[in-house]
Amino acid sequence: MSIAAVKPDQGTRVLSYAGALLETMDAALADHANTFIMGQGVDDFKGIFGSTTGLAEKYGAARVFDVPLMEEGMTGVAIGASLVGDYPITTHIRADFSFLAMNQIINLAAKYRYMFGGLMRCPMLIRIVVGRSWGQGAQHSQSPQSTFAHYPGLTVVMPSSSQAILDMYPAIINRHPGPVISIEHRLLYNLDFTVSPSEHRVPLTSYVARKGSDVTVVATSVMVLEALRAAQYVEDKAGISAEIIDLNSISHPDWDLVAASVRKTGRLVVADTSWLEYGVAAEVCRQLVMRDPGLLRQPPTMLGMAPAPCPTAKSLEDIYYPSQHETVDAILVQVRGDNHGIALPVERSMTEGYKRFRGPF
């Protein structure tokens, strides 16, 4: 099954994730004179995997510029510029590098408005990219959404499609009052999505990516695509109707939407890009039991990274990440039980479904 078939909805043109990023970056610079983009390599020919290519030429080096290796310093520079009215966009080509800027992000940016009783504001967009597959290894593959979302003051989103970017970024850049961390996924960059003219179909919170009645799948980022593919499979093979909620905002999800879906289905799969422990799956459970522990008719199934750092070897990577195989199985187990007897897709490695993504980056 090809990815292009995964259409979130009827749409009017085809646009890759990287293309959507480039469009929103371009529009931000065109529309807002106070906006600038800085990050390692934003002005080079690779342009953050195609998401900033050509913008330095178009808007000049004062608006789009390379920086030395200085994650903490760069983030501090962005905060300072933001405090005086600029709108900075910074990039980290791997989310893992944002740990070097953790102090500025958590102790400063997240706190500034509250700490000064509203006197200060530092709206800005921090784009961090999650690596996966092709032997990214332990230090190029982390997905720290729950880490950031734990800290009040930060807004954390994980766009899972071109549409999500087209809809959310213009609502964030220069509009959202505080710092936003957008966790983009490297595997999505080269995928094509059908998009419709921005009608803000993807809000700055969660939304139903696919309607269904038998089981609720709460997913984030690339796992939304995996869930959509799996939902199609289980519908085709077993007539199962899976409802898929793209959590989308990790800091401000629509928990009522999630609870309403689970109330309807009584069954839950959570599919996240990070570890389960103290992750998105945990918070989903908390929100449900706080509303009503009876919402779930049975233990949910959870898909995330295995509880280990990410191994490099492909044979290990393939079992480290939840595959299409496991995603389908999770849905089937929820609806039909462990002995569902339905054949699983042969595809084990997720990357086999993303043929256009091919190493090294």
Place this chain on the structure above:
Amino acid sequence: MSIAAVKPDQGTRVLSYAGALLETMDAALADHANTFIMGQGVDDFKGIFGSTTGLAEKYGAARVFDVPLMEEGMTGVAIGASLVGDYPITTHIRADFSFLAMNQIINLAAKYRYMFGGLMRCPMLIRIVVGRSWGQGAQHSQSPQSTFAHYPGLTVVMPSSSQAILDMYPAIINRHPGPVISIEHRLLYNLDFTVSPSEHRVPLTSYVARKGSDVTVVATSVMVLEALRAAQYVEDKAGISAEIIDLNSISHPDWDLVAASVRKTGRLVVADTSWLEYGVAAEVCRQLVMRDPGLLRQPPTMLGMAPAPCPTAKSLEDIYYPSQHETVDAILVQVRGDNHGIALPVERSMTEGYKRFRGPF
């Protein structure tokens, strides 16, 4: 009610939390020639709130030494020393400063053993202190247990008493194979506890701090004390029997112990030192529903920091943190419902129960 009355058990002597830390630091240096302590101010007269005082004089500047302001660098230095067989103990007088070392902690220390297939090991102890009360404000009060525990490779503990330190630290220092983060609580430092000779009553996982049958309270760090005080109160005033589990290890809790208790009581209070969102409370819920969503008879009650950065004003700080008042109320609501009608303790501010803790540090 005074804190001294909160005895975890019968014991043979009285020892403050700071005193227990000093004893274990001293013993570590005496017993293991490869152990050293470094951190800002470890050799000064304040000695990390009394936990390292006099050790530089006793063991020399090569074993206990001050460092410049360099959290990332210091942690990297510790890793390097550990890789060649040393056992480093580092300190951060506020947990918030460890965010400057996040890259070394998460990307390096946590990964080294796995990433090299077992070729490398970097056992070490990182002591970080949570600030609370006396206007610590937004940047001196964070409690990042869920952040660290999300990342495989790290062992995260939160000793809640002198006994926990006496039992755990010797089992960690030079014995535990990997990096350990111990999150100590500033409010505990000056409290006296009755301790018995180390029989390893506090394991490197969770344990029952008080037996009970009506409601399960899962607590961490200073909230264990608050829970113990509240349990005594509800027993005295309402004959309610609360079981208290000190989660103690955040990375490797005994979830079966927690589940067994909840199976027995059907009621749950979680009392943590950090924010609820993506925090300890969330993971507790996940573990329970993964075992059996029917374990909980009703929605649990959760106590943690209000969803905001920590304000400095005392009037706000008092409502920002869960007080004894709220802890008692939580237990009563679980057992008797919202209209329990039982008088709550007048004490609203937790610090009023900790008279010996008085600013500025």
Place this chain on the structure above:
Amino acid sequence: MKDEAIYRRLFRTALLIRLVEERIIELYPSDKIQSPVHLSIGQEAVAVGVCDGLKPDDLVFATYRSHGFYIAKGGSLDAMFAELYGRKGGVSGGKAGSMHLAAPEVGLMGSSAVVASTIPHAVGAALSFKRRGLSQIAVAVFGDGATEEGVYHESLNFAALMKVPVLFLCEDNGLAVHSHRPVRQSYRLAEHAASFGIASRRLEEGWDMLAIRQATLEAAAKVRAGEPFVLEIVTSRYKEHVGVGEDFHFNYRTSDGVDAWKRRDPLIVDQKLVATLRPDIEREIEAAVAFAEASPAPGRDELLADVI
């Protein structure tokens, strides 16, 4: 004399800072100010001389030890005391406290309790000024200890590369908590800055407000012309690192250095001027304290406001 008038102006502000902090010392045992206070007594001349050498719209980014900069930049005294008291009338409604004074309306852009963390903020503001073609400059205020943090290096490099109008202002009191500079630093600021192509000046006479003002005027002129500059001013912290007491009895330092400094401290030496200015300043302070006392404490309504 023109200089005389300036001296008097500077002196008055410095005395205001000193008397404010002495009032804080008096108040502290009452527990009305429930937050850590890092006093600048002994260091007032730096804040006063520097801020007087800046233009009003130049921005200052400071630290937890910023009572002096708040006042020297022209922050409201009422709002400051109310802030220390944790009251609604505080400049940040009590959420900030002593460690996080800010007064953006007069150019104090916030103070952080994480050492060195506002240094890159000043660089970022300066970057913005440059791009917009403004003539403002940004000032990063930090202690000697802050220069040990990696972000200081990153900030110097970036500022020098981008040629942004930022003044790096180091208050060298020789101490980071209880650690003396030589055990922490293998470098001197001047050579270190020079290695980034950044000019610098070390002023030993940190008690001399006019000299500091003059040094700031000269440094700011260079900065305004588009070059970062490091200005290091030697100073002396009379009190303990945090809190309102003295700390000589802990024997990590002797009082000699501080005593020598005091013999040159105009606020001590020039008792005549102190006597002249004191009554008026004290009235000002009492009014501010009264304002704070009368200001209500923030409540549940405020707890979750301004988070995002």
Place this chain on the structure above:
Amino acid sequence: MKDEAIYRRLFRTALLIRLVEERIIELYPSDKIQSPVHLSIGQEAVAVGVCDGLKPDDLVFATYRSHGFYIAKGGSLDAMFAELYGRKGGVSGGKAGSMHLAAPEVGLMGSSAVVASTIPHAVGAALSFKRRGLSQIAVAVFGDGATEEGVYHESLNFAALMKVPVLFLCEDNGLAVHSHRPVRQSYRLAEHAASFGIASRRLEEGWDMLAIRQATLEAAAKVRAGEPFVLEIVTSRYKEHVGVGEDFHFNYRTSDGVDAWKRRDPLIVDQKLVATLRPDIEREIEAAVAFAEASPAPGRDELLADVI
């Protein structure tokens, strides 16, 4: 000639590295090596000269671009190819891959894909050597870009303060990914290091293995005597930053610099010696590739091993 023998030894190791990486280039399209590779082709002389100038028990802490250091330090070729293949026979059982080669038994203490992150590790190991009175030294290997990170500053300061036996070895290929050094750095390493009281040397002839070896011997002697030292070696990266291709057609750099370098590169110039040594080396490589091919892939048993 003694020098001649040494030259031949160094040359052979350098050629081994080059041919290993050329084999990787050949293999890459087959997708047998599924992980990012950062080739050191053009830079081999640095690893070879430096490692030869060290004692066997001196420790090296390196980066994602460390095929050269792994081989020059004496790591097993079989275990390396199996590691790149992600096989059980790999030095780290396939969990590390190209970016994280380690061979502690010969003193390569791990390579990190986070730029600059192993620099303080070398300092920490050196600190340990000093306290235990050992005569070993630790070497921090890093690229020019790594010196921009704050931790480089922190590491230099600490090393200088504690006088630990650490050699800071900078491989200056003038590039960080596609950024040229002048847009990233306002400092030169020598002056910068000098500001910390650290002696340094910049060697322009980074193709000259004997010169590098000699410079390392001299630097290591100083380090062993108890002083950190910064050794900067100019070198040239022939291939793209990551991956196995060339990148001149992207126009961010011209091939001129690399061409000039190649004209002095012994592995290109000295074709006679290449021809002599090649057959033997190729057999060695083929054996290692065969070992890798035969090695089984790790499975579920390994997935959760060695986490804590």
